[in-house]
Amino acid sequence: xxxxxxxxxxxxxxxxxxxxxxxxxxxxxxxxxxxxxxxxxxxxxxxxxxxxxxxxxxxxxxxxxxxxxxxxxxxxxxxxxxxxxxxxxxxxxxxxxxxxxxxxxxxxxxxxxxxxxxx
Numbered sequence: 001x002x003x004x005x006x007x008x009x010x011x012x013x014x015x016x017x018x019x020x021x022x023x024x025x026x027x028x029x030x031x032x033x034x035x036x037x038x039x040x041x042x043x044x045x046x047x048x049x050x051x052x053x054x055x056x057x058x059x060x061x062x063x064x065x066x067x068x069x070x071x072x073x074x075x076x077x078x079x080x081x082x083x084x085x086x087x088x089x090x091x092x093x094x095x096x097x098x099x100x101x102x103x104x105x106x107x108x109x110x111x112x113x114x115x116x117x118x119x
Contacts, residue, residue, distance in 0.1 A: 010047035015073040017045045019063045022092055033062035050074070064106065065092070 020030050027045070031038040036055055043049035044059075051059070056074065060067040069085030071077045091097075091105045 009044075009050050009074075012051075012070065012073045012075075013045040013047040016059060016063075016070070019065055019092075020045075023063055025063075030059070030062055034058040064103070065089075 020027070025033070027041055028038055030036075031041050034041070034055070036051075036058060040049065040051075040055075041059075044051050044055075051074075053071075053076075056070045057067045060070050065088060066085055068077065069088065072085060087109060088106060091102055091109065094102065097105070
């Protein structure tokens with residue numbers, strides 16, 4: 001893997017690990033939710049493997065984050081194209097809220113975006 005790709009893979013892997021930790025999921029639980037093998041998810045989190053778009057979508061769905069957030073971390077899209085992940089990340093990381101409150105806010109936020117024609 002070229003050095004630039006390895007760096008992107010490390011950033012992506014760290015981001016996925018952080019999101020999984022915030023969601024209180026073990027690697028095995030994430031594996032079951034995504035239908036992606038536990039060893040492969042481990043390689044992704046350690047930056048040793050670059051996942052396909054299908055795998056990224058599956059991970060995003062399991063972690064309740066937008067696929068675009070993972071695409072941005074993977075270097076597939078630029079940060080200026082998507083501002084939604086920053087808002088969602090802020091909601092997910094606010095420990096003053098309960099898990100149920102964070103989930104409700106994310107649902108309302110996404111519903112508003114969809115109502116305005118943004119997905």
